[in-house]
Amino acid sequence: MKKEKASEEIDRNHLNGYEITGAEALLRCLIAEGVDTIFGYPGGAIMPVYDKLLDYEDKLRHILTRHEQGAAHAAQAYSMVTGKPGVCFATSGPGATNLITGIANAYLDSVPVVFITAQVVSALIGTDAFQETDILGVSMPVTKWNCQVKKSEDIPEMVAKAFYLATTGRPGPVLIDITKDAQQEKISFKYKKCDYLRSYNPHIPLHTRAVESAAIMINHAQKPLILAGHGVLISGAVNELREFAEKTGIPVAATLLGLSSFPSGHRLFAGFLGMHGNYGPNLLTNEADLIIAIGMRFDDRVTGNLKKYAKNARIIHIEIDEAEINKNVLVDLEINNDAKEVLQALIPLVEEKSYQSWIREFRICDKTEYDRVIKSETRPEEGSIRMGEVVRIVSDLTKGDAIIVTDVGQNQMSAARYYKFSEPGSLVTSGGMGTMGFGLPASIGAKIGKPGKQVIAFIGDGGFQMTIQELGTILHYKIPVKIIILNNGFLGMVRQWQDMFFKKRYASTELVNPDFVKVAEGFRIAAKKVIKRADLKSSLERMLAAEGPYLLDIHVEKEGNVLPMIEPGASVSEVTLNYKR
Amino acid sequence: MGKQEFTISIFSENHIGLLNQVTIILTRRQINIESITASESAVKGVHLLTMVVKTTPDMIRKVAKQFEKLVDVLKVFAHTSDEIIYQEIALYKVTTKGLLSGNVIDNIVRTFNARIIEVSPEYMVIEKTGHKAEIADLLAHLEPYGVLQFVRSGRVAITKQVRELSSFLKEMDEANRYKQEEVETLNRN
Numbered sequence: 001m002k003k004e005k006a007s008e009e010i011d012r013n014h015l016n017g018y019e020i021t022g023a024e025a026l027l028r029c030l031i032a033e034g035v036d037t038i039f040g041y042p043g044g045a046i047m048p049v050y051d052k053l054l055d056y057e058d059k060l061r062h063i064l065t066r067h068e069q070g071a072a073h074a075a076q077a078y079s080m081v082t083g084k085p086g087v088c089f090a091t092s093g094p095g096a097t098n099l100i101t102g103i104a105n106a107y108l109d110s111v112p113v114v115f116i117t118a119q120v121v122s123a124l125i126g127t128d129a130f131q132e133t134d135i136l137g138v139s140m141p142v143t144k145w146n147c148q149v150k151k152s153e154d155i156p157e158m159v160a161k162a163f164y165l166a167t168t169g170r171p172g173p174v175l176i177d178i179t180k181d182a183q184q185e186k187i188s189f190k191y192k193k194c195d196y197l198r199s200y201n202p203h204i205p206l207h208t209r210a211v212e213s214a215a216i217m218i219n220h221a222q223k224p225l226i227l228a229g230h231g232v233l234i235s236g237a238v239n240e241l242r243e244f245a246e247k248t249g250i251p252v253a254a255t256l257l258g259l260s261s262f263p264s265g266h267r268l269f270a271g272f273l274g275m276h277g278n279y280g281p282n283l284l285t286n287e288a289d290l291i292i293a294i295g296m297r298f299d300d301r302v303t304g305n306l307k308k309y310a311k312n313a314r315i316i317h318i319e320i321d322e323a324e325i326n327k328n329v330l331v332d333l334e335i336n337n338d339a340k341e342v343l344q345a346l347i348p349l350v351e352e353k354s355y356q357s358w359i360r361e362f363r364i365c366d367k368t369e370y371d372r373v374i375k376s377e378t379r380p381e382e383g384s385i386r387m388g389e390v391v392r393i394v395s396d397l398t399k400g401d402a403i404i405v406t407d408v409g410q411n412q413m414s415a416a417r418y419y420k421f422s423e424p425g426s427l428v429t430s431g432g433m434g435t436m437g438f439g440l441p442a443s444i445g446a447k448i449g450k451p452g453k454q455v456i457a458f459i460g461d462g463g464f465q466m467t468i469q470e471l472g473t474i475l476h477y478k479i480p481v482k483i484i485i486l487n488n489g490f491l492g493m494v495r496q497w498q499d500m501f502f503k504k505r506y507a508s509t510e511l512v513n514p515d516f517v518k519v520a521e522g523f524r525i526a527a528k529k530v531i532k533r534a535d536l537k538s539s540l541e542r543m544l545a546a547e548g549p550y551l552l553d554i555h556v557e558k559e560g561n562v563l564p565m566i567e568p569g570a571s572v573s574e575v576t577l578n579y580k581r
Numbered sequence: 582m583g584k585q586e587f588t589i590s591i592f593s594e595n596h597i598g599l600l601n602q603v604t605i606i607l608t609r610r611q612i613n614i615e616s617i618t619a620s621e622s623a624v625k626g627v628h629l630l631t632m633v634v635k636t637t638p639d640m641i642r643k644v645a646k647q648f649e650k651l652v653d654v655l656k657v658f659a660h661t662s663d664e665i666i667y668q669e670i671a672l673y674k675v676t677t678k679g680l681l682s683g684n685v686i687d688n689i690v691r692t693f694n695a696r697i698i699e700v701s702p703e704y705m706v707i708e709k710t711g712h713k714a715e716i717a718d719l720l721a722h723l724e725p726y727g728v729l730q731f732v733r734s735g736r737v738a739i740t741k742q743v744r745e746l747s748s749f750l751k752e753m754d755e756a757n758r759y760k761q762e763e764v765e766t767l768n769r770n
Binding site: 136137140141144145165197198199200321322323325326327 | 593594598601602605609642643646647649650652653654655750
C-alpha cells in the first residue's frame with residue numbers, strides 16, 4: 001500500500017516537471033514498453049537501478065536468480081512463452097560476462113531479450129577499472145545490436161531503440177550498457193517509442209510475383225513437403241500454416257524449434273526433422289519434388305550432408321532474414337518476408353488437393369520407425385526405464401497441454417521426439433546453441449511467463465548440475481515447476497557418440513552424482529527417486545498433482561542411444577534406425 | 582569457383598563500433614582485407630567504408646547480405662573491378678641527391694603521370710594516383726635512387742551504374758512511410 005503511494009507520487013512529480021535519475025528513467029522506459037517482469041542479479045555498478053526498483057516493486061517484478069546465466073535463460077524462456085520481449089539485468093564485469101552464454105543462446109534462436117548491463121563510471125572506462133569489461137566488444141558477435149550509454153539523457157532513446165530492434169524483423173537479443181554516472185544523473189523524463197530507423201527496415205513489401213510463382217510451383221507438385229521452423233511461431237502464423245497445409249493437403253515436418261507450430265497429432269504432421277528426428281521426414285526429404293521451407297534456416301542438424309540434400313526437389317524459401325536465403329542451401333524461389341504475411345497471400349492462390357499415396361509413404365516410414373525404435377523406447381516391457389517411456393507417459397498424462405522445457409542432449413531429443421505437442425509455443429528448448437544448463441533456469445522463466453500452465457522440465461543429470469544453483473530461485477519465489485531428471489549417470493549424448501564413433505572409449509562422460517533427492521530437499525523442494533518401472537506412472541502422477549515445485553530423479557537405462565540418427569556427414573536419406581555395437 | 586577481387590562499399594550511419602561489426606563477419610568467414618578506407622560519403626551524415634577483398638562470388642554474396650543485416654548499415658554494394666572506376670594514391674619520399682643527377686626525375690615523373698609535391702635539400706615527395714600495379718611499378722623505378730619512405734592508401738571507387746545511394750535512401754523512406762500509413766489505418770479500424 002505504501003509502495004503504491006510512492007509510485008503515485010512519482011507520477012505526480014513527473015507531471016510537475018520534476019527531474020528523475022537515469023536509473024529511474026530506465027525503469028519508467030521499461031514500464032512504458034509494457035514490461036512487468038525482470039530477471040537479474042545486482043552488483044556494484046548497477047546499484048542505482050536496483051535501489052530505484054524498490055520504489056517500483058508494484059509495477060516491476062524482479063526475479064533474483066542465483067547466477068546471471070540463469071537470469072538470461074529465464075528471460076529468454078519468459079519471452080518464448082509470452083511472446084513479449086524478456087528483460088534481464090546484470091552488473092558490470094563478471095555480471096555482464098556471465099550473461100554471454102545466455103545472450104548467444106537467444107541470438108541463435110532469434111528470441112527478443114533486452115539485456116541491461118551496468119558499466120563503471122564513464123571517467124574510468126578504458127582504465128581497467130574494478131569490474132570493468134568491454135561488454136560491447138564481447139557481446140557484439142552475439143547480439144542483434146548493442147550500445148553504451150554514458151549520459152542519462154540518452155537512456156530513453158536507446159531503450160526505445162533496443163525494444164524496437166529486439167522485437168521487429170528477425171527478433172534477437174540486444175544489449176544496453178549504462179555507466180554508473182548515467183544512472184545517477186538527473187534528467188527531465190520524456191519517452192517516445194521507436195518505430196523507425198533509417199538504416200533498418202524490417203517491413204519488406206510483399207513480392208506478389210514471387211508469391212504467385214510459389215502458388216504455381218505448389219499447384220504442380222507431386223510430392224511436396226512443408227518444413228516449418230521457429231519463424232512460424234515467431235510470426236504468429238500457426239493458424240495460417242494449418243490452413244495452408246489443410247487446403248493443399250501437403251504434409252508438414254518441423255524443425256526442433258518449429259515443433260508445436262503444427263499439432264503433433266494432425267493427420268498431415270510428418271514429424272520432426274534432423275539428426276535425431278523422425279525416419280519419414282528425413283528419408284522422404286530426398287524423395288520430395290518440392291520443399292516449402294517456412295521460417296527456418298537449413299541448419300546443418302536439419303540438412304545433414306548438403307551435397308546430398310533434397311536433390312530431387314525444387315525449394316521455396318519463405319524467410320524474413322535475407323542473409324539466411326541461399327546461405328546453406330541454394331533455393332529455386334525466395335520469398336524474403338514474414339511467414340504470416342506470405343502464407344496469407346498464398347492461401348487463396350493454392351488449389352485444394354490431397355496427396356494420398358505420398359502421405360502413405362510417410363505412414364509406412366512411421367510404421368517402420370514405430371516397430372524398430374519407438375515401441376521398445378516408449379513401451380518397453382523389461383529392462384531399465386527408458387527416456388522415451390517417461391516422456392510418453394508425461395505426454396499421455398498431460399494430454400499435450402503443458403509447456404515442455406528441455407535441457408540439451410538425449411533428454412532433449414527424447415522430449416522432442418515423444419511429446420505430443422498440441423499448443424503453439426509449448427516447447428522451450430535450446431536449439432542453435434545447444435546450451436547445457438538451459439533447462440532449469442528456462443523452466444523458471446516459462447512458469448513465471450505462464451503461471452496457469454503446467455511447466456515440465458526434462459533435464460539430464462549432467463545439464464542439471466550446470467545450473468543447479470537455480471533451485472535456490474525456485475525455493476525463493478516458490479515457483480511450482482516440475483523437474484524430471486532423466487538420470488543415466490552419463491553425459492548421455494556425448495557417450496552415445498563415443499559409443500558410435502570413438503570405439504566406445506568413454507572419455508570423461510561417466511558421472512559420479514550426488515543424491516539429487518537430498519539436494520532438492522535441501523532447497524525445500526519435494527523430490528522422489530524412481531528406479532522401478534512399477535513406480536514410474538504413479539510417481540509422475542503425484543508430481544503433476546503437487547501444488548508446489550517437485551523433482552523426480554528418474555534412473556533410466558545407462559547406455560541407451562537416441563535413434564534414429566543421421567550420422568555426421570551422412571545424407572538425410574541415410575538415416576539409420578538401428579545401431580549395432 | 583575461383584577467388585577474385587571485389588570492392589565492397591558499405592554505406593552506414595557513422596556509429597562507434599561499426600568497423601568492428603564488419604570485421605567480425607569477415608573474420609568468421611576467413612576473409613582477409615586487402616585494403617580499406619573510411620570517410621563521409623556524398624550524402625551528408627552517411628559514412629562510406631570501401632574494402633577490397635579476395636574471395637569467391639558465392640561468398641561475397643553471402644557476406645554482403647550479412648553486412649546489410651547490421652542494424653547501422655544502410656546499403657552494401659559488392660563490385661568486381663570491371664564494374665567500377667577506382668584509384669589509389671601513393672606517396673614516395675626519395676633522396677633529392679639520388680634523383681637530381683641528370684633529368685631522371687623529370688622523365689620518371691612525366692612517364693608515370695606523377696607529380697612532385699615537396700622538395701627539400703634532403704628529400705622530395707612524389708605523389709602518384711593510379712591502380713595498384715602502376716603504383717608498384719613507379720616504386721620499382723624509384724628504388725635505385727633511394728626510397729626513404731613509401732605509403733599507399735586504400736582504394737577509393739565509384740560505380741559505373743547510374744543509380745545513386747540517394748535513390749536507395751529515398752526508397753527506404755518511402756517503404757517506411759507506407760508502413761506508417763498502414764499502421765495508422767490499422768489503428769483507425
